[in-house]
Amino acid sequence: MSIMDAxxxxxxxxxxxxxxxxxxxxxxxxxxxxxxxTSNIKRICVxxxxxxxxxxALAAQQLDAVQRFESTATAAAHGSIRDxxxxxxxxxxxxxxxxxxxxxxxxxxxxxxxxxxxPRFLLRSRVRVYGGTTNCWGGWTRxxxxxxxxxxxxxxxxxxxxxxxQLRPYYCTALEYCSLADVDPDDxxxxxxxxxxxxxxxxxxxxxxxxxxxxxxxxxxxxxPLRDGTLAFQKVxxxxxxxxxxxxxxxxxxxxxxxxxxxxxxxxxxxAQALQRSxxxxxxxxxxxxxxxxxxxxxxxxxxxxxxLSGGIGNRAGHLGRNFMVHPLNERAGRLRLxxxxxxxxxxxxxxxxxxKGQAWPPRVFGSFVPTDAALxxxxxxxxxxxxxxxxxxxxxxxxxxxxxxxxxxLSETRDVFGDPEVWLDWQxxxxxxxxxxxxxxLVVAEAVALGYASDGTRGHVHMTAAGDHHxxxxxxSLDRHDGYVDLSCRAHEIDNLYIASSAVFPTGxxxxxxxxxxxxxxxxxxxxxxxxx
Numbered sequence: 255m256s257i258m259d260a261x262x263x264x265x266x267x268x269x270x271x272x273x274x275x276x277x278x279x280x281x282x283x284x285x286x287x288x289x290x291x292t293s294n295i296k297r298i299c300v301x302x303x304x305x306x307x308x309x310x311a312l313a314a315q316q317l318d319a320v321q322r323f324e325s326t327a328t329a330a331a332h333g334s335i336r337d338x339x340x341x342x343x344x345x346x347x348x349x350x351x352x353x354x355x356x357x358x359x360x361x362x363x364x365x366x367x368x369x370x371x372x373p374r375f376l377l378r379s380r381v382r383v384y385g386g387t388t389n390c391w392g393g394w395t396r397x398x399x400x401x402x403x404x405x406x407x408x409x410x411x412x413x414x415x416x417x418x419x420q421l422r423p424y425y426c427t428a429l430e431y432c433s434l435a436d437v438d439p440d441d442x443x444x445x446x447x448x449x450x451x452x453x454x455x456x457x458x459x460x461x462x463x464x465x466x467x468x469x470x471x472x473x474x475x476x477x478x479p480l481r482d483g484t485l486a487f488q489k490v491x492x493x494x495x496x497x498x499x500x501x502x503x504x505x506x507x508x509x510x511x512x513x514x515x516x517x518x519x520x521x522x523x524x525x526a527q528a529l530q531r532s533x534x535x536x537x538x539x540x541x542x543x544x545x546x547x548x549x550x551x552x553x554x555x556x557x558x559x560x561x562x563l564s565g566g567i568g569n570r571a572g573h574l575g576r577n578f579m580v581h582p583l584n585e586r587a588g589r590l591r592l593x594x595x596x597x598x599x600x601x602x603x604x605x606x607x608x609x610x611k612g613q614a615w616p617p618r619v620f621g622s623f624v625p626t627d628a629a630l631x632x633x634x635x636x637x638x639x640x641x642x643x644x645x646x647x648x649x650x651x652x653x654x655x656x657x658x659x660x661x662x663x664x665l666s667e668t669r670d671v672f673g674d675p676e677v678w679l680d681w682q683x684x685x686x687x688x689x690x691x692x693x694x695x696x697l698v699v700a701e702a703v704a705l706g707y708a709s710d711g712t713r714g715h716v717h718m719t720a721a722g723d724h725h726x727x728x729x730x731x732s733l734d735r736h737d738g739y740v741d742l743s744c745r746a747h748e749i750d751n752l753y754i755a756s757s758a759v760f761p762t763g764x765x766x767x768x769x770x771x772x773x774x775x776x777x778x779x780x781x782x783x784x785x786x787x788x
Contacts, residue, residue, distance in 0.1 A: 257496075259305060260507040260541060261528035267541040269504070271299035273783065274524055274545035276509050276560070278302040279386020280769055281755035281776040282551035283487045283495070284431055288780030290498050295784065298500055299543055301507040301526060304353035304383040307488070308345075309481075316348040317476045317485070320392030321618075324652075324767075327372050327379070327720040328585045347378040350482055351389040355535045356382045359508065360556070362677035363666040368580075372721050376679060379723040380553060384505070385488035387553065390723075393474025393485050393617070394767040395432050397425050397439045397774075401627045402637060402764030405656070408686070412657060414761050415733040415742045424774035431491070431773050432474055433484035434617060436610075442470045445603075448619055452608035457599025458621065462704040465697050469624035469639060471767075473607070478615035506538070510674055512548065512564040512752070520750050521548045521567075527672060537672050547783065551755040551776070554578075554725030558663040558758060559677045561729070568748040573739050575664060577657040577730055578679070579763040581722030582687060587640075587651035588695050588712030595706045596644045605644045623698055624765070636686060637765040638694040644707065649698055652722055653690045654765050658682055663728050683718070691716035724768050729758040743782045744775060755779055 319331040400418040425439035441447040445458040445468040476483040511525040528538030609616040623640040636654030666678035699711035732738025735747035757768040
């Protein structure tokens with residue numbers, strides 16, 4: 255792989271390639287890696303905004319915080335980081351790696367409740383650096399549940415155009431990319447399958463009320479022979495890309511526009527510009543990339559911004575930017591009044607997060623209360639997961655945000671260093687999310703009491719205190735071009751050679767952390783682009 259600094263290109267240079275991938279996070283790196291041996295794509299160009307990866311002095315503390323608490327937005331995570339070292343002013347959001355010159359390009363405007371909940375959401379939950387947001391990821395992995403692919407019981411369009419069974423083989427490969435090759439994707443729904451595989455004895459509680467069951471999450475190991483374990487994709491998979499002659503990584507490449515033909519049926523080029531680094535960075539040399547096909551792999555928010563900056567191409571149906579979703583979170587949603595009758599195996603599984611045996615750098619696994627399919631449909635609520643600490647009684651609750659056209663990404667009146675409008679995230683929630691959260695808490699308390707683990711617990715309204723750092727849904731996948739932005743192959747319905755590799759295509763969000771599904775869809779897209787799809 256050749257690596258170049260776009261700042262060294264001649265002004266208005268034109269780079270020619272077969273495939274242009276915009277973004278080098280989990281999706282972009284996975285996609286490029288899967289295409290290394292394909293015969294019909296000879297040249298791959300990956301455009302990456304950052305020029306350097308600067309490691310934070312607090313990287314170890316940040317890594318520990320997100321592996322324990324999932325998000326640096328939570329109060330407990332803040333305390334974990336702040337109590338261990340002094341704050342680094344150039345990296346206030348505690349990312350493991352950052353490029354201080356390009357990170358400000360993720361600034362923007364927030365409106366709606368998110369502004370008061372997490373005013374730094376746009377900068378904190380995204381990293382504009384090689385490896386993308388794997389540089390602020392705690393490695394929480396779980397496939398979407400089968401029920402997440404069809405919530406037509408809530409709305410006829412809340413359906414994926416593919417099923418969990420169709421995505422399963424891609425989940426298998428995605429787990430390999432997450433250094434979890436020995437894990438079967440179906441085992442996340444079979445908690446008994448983990449018994450005997452962990453360093454602590456575990457047990458699965460019975461489903462006493464019939465409304466909750468045990469779902470399993472895994473957490474990739476941040477320790478190991480690599481500096482940041484298995485988490486940072488540019489560290490784990492970068493070596494293979496660097497040895498590939500067909501791949502060119504262009505750093506300091508800030509994409510500004512996608513240019514289409516007069517009929518807006520094909521992308522003909524990408525306009526980009528370098529950043530000239532100084533005390534205050536200023537725009538550098540402009541250049542363009544011409545390719546046969548283009549993939550936007552720049553995250554669930556920036557992907558939409560680039561399409562809007564390009565005139566909102568491919569959006570005659572009007573879905574672009576709408577139905578933006580996060581995973582609302584409250585790490586202290588409630589508390590159980592424990593009875594002291596929790597079996598040690600259940601306590602280990604739910605609260606102590608045992609490690610898998612037989613691996614040099616074993617990941618952790620843990621059980622979480624999730625609803626049964628019947629309960630979801632009977633109660634007409636979104637999905638949720640409740641991490642119950644049976645040592646303290648604390649309930650950490652995350653729930654699904656269902657699609658809402660009023661929750662959307664727009665362009666702001668504020669502008670970046672290139673003079674382009676920044677993103678405006680107008681996040682909105684609905685009564686359904688509020689009902690999901692309060693119902694979930696009541697179900698958890700009822701289950702714990704019925705099992706004899708608690709005598710009572712918190713009930714009532716649950717406030718969202720963090721956004722879960724997941725960006726989904728604003729370029730949704732659909733069979734019918736009138737219902738979404740991309741088709742079953744993640745190609746834009748109205749643009750022949752434009753694809754999206756991002757959680758932006760999720761029709762529904764479920765409650766599982768989205769990275770594993772993002773990677774699975776990138777693997778599936780690679781199969782499509784290489785012509786090997788069955």
